Structure formats: structure tokens, C-alpha cells
Amino acid sequence: MKIRLLLAGALLLAALPGFAEPSTVDRDILTRPLPGLNDEELQRFLRGRSLFRQSWVIAPASDTEVDGLGPLYNRIACISCHPRNGRGGAPSGPQERMQSMLVRLSVPGSPPRPHPVYGDQLNEEGIPGVAGEGRAEVHWQTQNMTLADGHVVELRIPELRFVELAYGNIGPVLVSPRVGPHVAGLGLLNAVDARTLAALAREPKTDGVTGQVNRLGRQRLAGRFGLKANTADLRGQIAGAFHGDMSITSPLFPRENCTPAQPACRKAPNGGQPELSAGQLDDITFYVAHLAPPPRRNTEVPEVKRGETLFTAFGCAACHRPTLHTGKSPHRLLDRRPFSPYTDLLLHDMGPALADNRPDHAASGRQWRTAPLWGIGMLAAINENVGFLHDGRARTIEEAILWHGGEGEAARRRYSEADAATRRDLIEFLNSL
Amino acid sequence: MIDIVLQAWGWERGWALWSEIAANAVLIDRGSTFVTDEIVAGRSAVGISIDFFVNSAIANGASLDFIYPAHTGLNPAHIAVTRDSGNPAGAAAFAGFILSPAGQSLLTHPDIRRLPVRPDVYNELPGKQYNPFAAAANGGLQFDSDTARPRLATLAAVFQQMLVEPHDELRELWQRVRQAEAAGQPTGTIRELLTRPPLDEAAANSPELQRLIGLRLEGGREAALTHAELTWRDRCTQQRRQAAQLLGALKA
Numbered sequence: 001m002k003i004r005l006l007l008a009g010a011l012l013l014a015a016l017p018g019f020a021e022p023s024t025v026d027r028d029i030l031t032r033p034l035p036g037l038n039d040e041e042l043q044r045f046l047r048g049r050s051l052f053r054q055s056w057v058i059a060p061a062s063d064t065e066v067d068g069l070g071p072l073y074n075r076i077a078c079i080s081c082h083p084r085n086g087r088g089g090a091p092s093g094p095q096e097r098m099q100s101m102l103v104r105l106s107v108p109g110s111p112p113r114p115h116p117v118y119g120d121q122l123n124e125e126g127i128p129g130v131a132g133e134g135r136a137e138v139h140w141q142t143q144n145m146t147l148a149d150g151h152v153v154e155l156r157i158p159e160l161r162f163v164e165l166a167y168g169n170i171g172p173v174l175v176s177p178r179v180g181p182h183v184a185g186l187g188l189l190n191a192v193d194a195r196t197l198a199a200l201a202r203e204p205k206t207d208g209v210t211g212q213v214n215r216l217g218r219q220r221l222a223g224r225f226g227l228k229a230n231t232a233d234l235r236g237q238i239a240g241a242f243h244g245d246m247s248i249t250s251p252l253f254p255r256e257n258c259t260p261a262q263p264a265c266r267k268a269p270n271g272g273q274p275e276l277s278a279g280q281l282d283d284i285t286f287y288v289a290h291l292a293p294p295p296r297r298n299t300e301v302p303e304v305k306r307g308e309t310l311f312t313a314f315g316c317a318a319c320h321r322p323t324l325h326t327g328k329s330p331h332r333l334l335d336r337r338p339f340s341p342y343t344d345l346l347l348h349d350m351g352p353a354l355a356d357n358r359p360d361h362a363a364s365g366r367q368w369r370t371a372p373l374w375g376i377g378m379l380a381a382i383n384e385n386v387g388f389l390h391d392g393r394a395r396t397i398e399e400a401i402l403w404h405g406g407e408g409e410a411a412r413r414r415y416s417e418a419d420a421a422t423r424r425d426l427i428e429f430l431n432s433l
Numbered sequence: 434m435i436d437i438v439l440q441a442w443g444w445e446r447g448w449a450l451w452s453e454i455a456a457n458a459v460l461i462d463r464g465s466t467f468v469t470d471e472i473v474a475g476r477s478a479v480g481i482s483i484d485f486f487v488n489s490a491i492a493n494g495a496s497l498d499f500i501y502p503a504h505t506g507l508n509p510a511h512i513a514v515t516r517d518s519g520n521p522a523g524a525a526a527f528a529g530f531i532l533s534p535a536g537q538s539l540l541t542h543p544d545i546r547r548l549p550v551r552p553d554v555y556n557e558l559p560g561k562q563y564n565p566f567a568a569a570a571n572g573g574l575q576f577d578s579d580t581a582r583p584r585l586a587t588l589a590a591v592f593q594q595m596l597v598e599p600h601d602e603l604r605e606l607w608q609r610v611r612q613a614e615a616a617g618q619p620t621g622t623i624r625e626l627l628t629r630p631p632l633d634e635a636a637a638n639s640p641e642l643q644r645l646i647g648l649r650l651e652g653g654r655e656a657a658l659t660h661a662e663l664t665w666r667d668r669c670t671q672q673r674r675q676a677a678q679l680l681g682a683l684k685a
Contacts, residue, residue, distance in 0.1 A: 024492065026493070026494035047464060047465070050464040050465070
């Protein structure tokens with residue numbers, strides 16, 4: 001029997017009284033649809049939302065639409081790592097598990113070759129009867145950075161240690177720890193034309209900034225998603241997340257995420273073939289694609305206005321492009337329009353301190369995709385354990401800026417040489433995004 | 434939820450209340466919109482929900498209010514250490530923490546907003562917080578779980594046949610009832626037909642019937658209707674048909 005919920009009082013209201021306490025922060029800001037969806041599209045969006053929030057269960061289960069978790073997995077839901085579609089964070093120390101973070105693994109080669117035993121991602125959890133692969137502990141070292149005016153900022157650097165490994169010694173391996181990024185506005189990024197990206201990469205820039213499109217496979221598709229832009233489109237990214245993070249098979253990844261060295265994993269029951277149907281994959285892709293970018297806030301505040309000018313003057317906008325345009329898209333609301341992600345989707349050498357030394361397609365071990373800065377000012381309110389930069393090492397926006405090196409070095413230097421009021425203006429601008 | 438009303442109002446009056454609420458309601462499917470979204474968007478004025486869904490939405494910025502009814506029930510969560518736990522000491526320590534004042538205070542986090550089980554924790558919370566211990570002392574939590582538990586699936590099945598399946602038809606009939614009443618016409622018999630449940634309380638409490646209906650909970654497989662449900666369906670259909678005839682005679 002389909003149980004339905006009851007919503008009483010379908011009255012037409014001219015104006016609805018607002019009861020929210022004015023001080024309450026809107027922590028659902030990253031969960032809203034792009035304005036302009038029609039009823040049918042909205043239903044699809046809501047179906048996708050349910051899948052994004054769904055806690056997947058182990059097969060076989062009475063609810064056959066959402067079973068098939070594991071055999072090996074990291075977390076049971078997309079929102080575990082993308083809480084309220086916001087940013088994850090890193091554990092505060094080795095005694096804490098990774099809650100919204102994962103560790104990519106590979107052995108040298110390009111594209112990254114999976115580790116023969118542990119695959120391309122450490123899956124900490126296993127269903128009953130299948131041992132989870134083990135745990136990656138995060139140990140923090142700290143160092144102080146003194147800015148030109150004497151202000152001291154403590155930075156922390158993660159060091160990973162594998163423990164409780166269930167399938168034997170891991171041996172030499174390339175690792176890349178990453179926290180879940182926020183996911184609003186991604187349909188727009190998905191719709192940026194590959195030629196636009198190539199043109200951005202060719203544009204001459206100052207400060208030694210370059211910018212490179214990640215190129216994938218024989219077709220040399222332009223990469224857009226993932227922190228090294230190693231995935232061309234949103235559907236592929238999402239199917240990859242189902243597969244890599246939860247071992248949920250889909251039309252794009254029909255086989256369970258088990259290596260030959262994991263017999264129990266290979267023998268475990270599955271939740272259908274595939275576990276995620278093409279229709280479900282379409283719905284959740286539609287949802288993620290049509291999440292509205294967070295609206296700007298406080299744009300008229302003087303600090304914010306000054307900060308916006310500084311953002312360009314410091315050279316931040318060379319990579320964190322304020323405006324991009326989408327190309328042709330089959331989706332009406334994503335088709336040929338300007339938007340403001342504060343990224344160029346290109347790879348930049350960010351210096352040795354941020355390097356993971358794990359090349360990924362055309363991306364070197366020192367390159368990262370420019371992080372989109374839209375919504376960044378809301379992330380700490382959405383997740384109090386938020387971590388900035390790829391591995392969540394930065395606890396504040398300021399720490400994130402101070403980690404910039406390589407092509408970002410000149411911009412970082414301008415920030416650290418500025419006086420306190422100027423720095424505050426820049427941060428206030430970032431908080432308004 | 435259905436039984437909270439039935440227990441507080443009595444079987445006949447309770448179903449009558451549900452009938453009128455349902456006739457004025459929009460039904461939403463699992464996995465679609467949220468009650469809170471519908472109200473924030475202004476598509477409905479009032480919704481029926483479980484407190485923490487709404488309280489969490491409010492704590493996250495939704496422009497809403499939540500009112501605990503004078504009569505309500507609690508559905509307590511459980512915590513236990515499994516018999517074969519690999520780490521019983523760790524599990525017991527965790528359970529101990531969850532039940533401690535610090536652990537229970539975490540339940541008031543905007544993402545959770547469940548009711549702490551410790552009376553002492555309420556002293557530390559802002560005054561607006563609903564306190565089930567105070568509500569119980571005022572007699573608002575007289576819910577009899579022992580009666581409710583075995584008939585849960587039965588009531589859901591009655592609700593389905595009586596109010597959900599014919600929902601569109603019921604909405605229309607009730608609109609006509611209200612028009613007739615606004616015109617000063619007598620509708621006592623019609624109301625009686627539209628609000629009478631297809632079985633009495635003793636029947637709903639019978640263990641044979643409960644076994645027949647089985648345990649059909651949310652997310653379970655679709656099962657064929659039992660003969661009991663088919664009988665209810667027919668009885669409700671007949672009552673609606675009679676009501677429609679009487680309304681026709683009133684020219685409403």
C-alpha cells in the first residue's frame with residue numbers, strides 16, 4: 001500500500017504570515033530549485049531530491065528502489081558528505097572518523113590506475129560479512145604564518161595514516177584526501193561549452209597565472225567536475241559518486257565496486273542490476289543540475305563593495321572568474337545565460353604545499369580546479385565543521401587564501417601584505433557570495 | 434497519528450474529524466514534496482506532520498510555526514546494545530553518552546530537533562521549547578500505545594479505503610455539503626454517511642482482522658487487498674453514493 005501524507009487546509013492565502021525568528025539563518029539556501037521550473041519539472045526535481053537525501057539500504061530489502069548499498073562504501077547517503085548540499089569537513093583528529101570526506105587512491109600512471117587491492121578510493125565501511133577496507137586517520141601539524149602587519153594565523157596541515165587495513169598492506173600508493181564540495185548551481189557549470197573553456201585557458205593573464213583544461217580519454221573531453229576536473233559531465237560525476245562512494249551500480253557503472261582481491265565483496269547480494277535505474281539517475285541529475293546558485297547577499301554594504309574591487313585588484317578574479325556563460329543546453333533554464341560561479345573551471349598549479357602529487361588525466365600533482373566561490377559565505381553556517389580547500393585543512397576563508405601558492409602566490413602575497421581593514425573588506429565580499 | 438485523534442475524540446467523532454480534514458486537504462506522496470515546503474510556498478495554510486520535521490525546518494530558517502495539539506502522542510526512539518556486539522563496552526559508553534545531559538542536549542541541534550528524554554535538559558532550553566513532561570502532567574499525552582500498536586496497519590488500511598482512494602470524489606461532495614449548509618439546508622444524514630467508518634472499533638481491535646491485514650508499513654511491497662478491505666471499500670462507496678443522491682435531492 002502506498003502510504004500518503006496528509007496536508008490539510010488547501011486554502012488560498014493572499015499572504016502568509018512569517019513566523020521565523022529574524023535571526024535564524026537560512027541553512028537551506030543551497031537546496032532551492034532554479035526559478036522557473038514548471039510543475040512537471042518540479043516533480044522531477046523533488047524525486048531527485050529524495051534520492052539525494054535517501055539513506056540507501058543493504059540488499060535485499062523490502063524497499064527495492066533504494067537498496068544495494070555496498071558491499072563496500074563510505075557513507076550511506078549523498079547528503080552525508082554534502083550536508084544540506086553544502087561543504088563537508090575534515091575530522092578534528094585521528095580519533096574521529098571521516099564523516100564527509102574520502103581518500104582517492106591510485107598507483108602511478110595516467111589516467112590514475114586503481115590500486116590492485118584497494119581500488120581507486122578507500123571505502124571505510126562494509127556490509128555485514130564484507131570487511132570495510134580500513135581507516136585513514138588524519139593527524140594535524142600546525143604552523144604559524146605571520147602577515148605583514150604582524151597578525152599571526154595558525155595553519156594546519158593534514159598527514160594521513162592508514163590503520164585497520166583489512167586486505168593487507170597497502171604498499172606504495174598515491175593518495176588524495178578530499179572533502180565533499182557544495183553542490184548548488186552545477187547545471188550551469190555543466191553547460192559551459194568546451195570551446196569557452198579552451199578560450200579562457202588561452203587568454204593571456206598576469207601574475208604568471210595560466211590555466212589549463214583537463215582533457216579526458218581519447219575524445220579529449222573537457223573536464224568540469226571533481227576537484228581536479230577529471231569528469232566531463234554531471235551525469236557521469238553523479239553515477240561515479242554512486243559507484244565510488246556507496247557501491248551503487250547504474251547504467252554507467254554496471255559492476256560492483258570490488259577488486260579481484262576482495263572475494264566476499266564480489267559474492268555479496270546486489271540490489272538489482274543495475275541498482276540505480278536510468279530513470280533514477282536522470283532524476284537525481286536533473287535535481288543537481290537545477291539547484292539554484294545561492295543568491296548574493298549584502299551587495300550594498302560598503303565593505304562588500306570595497307572588497308569586490310580588491311578581489312580584482314589582488315588578482316583573485318583571474319582564476320575565480322566572476323562571470324561565465326553557458327553554451328547551448330537542452331534544458332531551457334540552463335541554455336545560453338550568464339552566471340557568477342567565481343571559477344574558470346581550469347586547472348592551476350597551486351604550489352607544493354597544496355599538491356597531492358597524484359596526477360589525474362591532464363592534471364598534474366600540483367594542479368587543482370579553481371574552486372567555485374559562490375555560496376562560500378554560507379558554508380560555515382550550514383556546516384559548523386566546514387573545511388575549505390580540497391582536503392578541508394582551512395578552517396576559515398582566510399586560512400584558505402593563505403594556502404594559495406604557485407600561480408596563486410602573487411594574489412596571496414597581496415592579501416598578506418594588506419592592512420587589517422583591507423583584508424576584512426575582501427573577506428566580507430567573499431562572505432556575500 | 435490517526436489513532437491520536439481516534440483515542441482523544443472517540444471512534445465515531447474521530448473518524449468524522451478525519452473525514453472533514455481529509456476532504457479539505459491535499460494528499461502528497463512519499464518521496465515528493467515536503468509538508469513544510471508546501472506551506473512555506475503558500476500552497477497550503479496548515480499541514481499535519483511530525484514535530485521534528487517542522488521544528489528542524491524552522492530552525493533552518495523556514496517561515497513557519499508548529500503547534501502541538503492539546504492531545505498528542507510520543508513515538509519514542511530506542512537505543513540498545515546488541516547482544517552480539519563486537520565492542521559492548523564501547524557501545525555502552527556511547528549509549529551512556531547519548532542519554533547523558535550533554536548527549537540529550539545535542540538533540541536540539543537545528544538538524545535534529547528531537548525531544549530530549551531527560552526532564553533536566555528542558556531547564557536549560559529556551560522557554561518556547563515544548564516540554565512533553567509538562568504536557569503529560571497536564572493530561573495531554575494519554576495515548577494508549579498498547580491499543581494503538583496492533584491496529585496501526587488496520588487503521589492505515591481503513592484510512593486508505595475510506596479517505597485516500599476516493600479523495601477527489603470526497604472533496605467534491607464535501608464542497609456541496611458546505612454549499613448546502615451555507616444555504617441553510619439540513620445535511621445531518623449526509624454528514625453521517627460521509628463520516629461513518631466502514632467498521633466499528635471492536636472490529637478494528639479484533640486480532641483476527643489485524644492478522645489478516647498484516648504488517649503493511651511504509652515502503653513495504655504492494656499487497657493485494659484483503660476481503661476485509663474490499664468490503665470497506667464497497668461500504669464506503671455505497672455511503673458516498675447515497676450522500677450524492679441526497680445532495681442531488683437538495684439540488685446542492
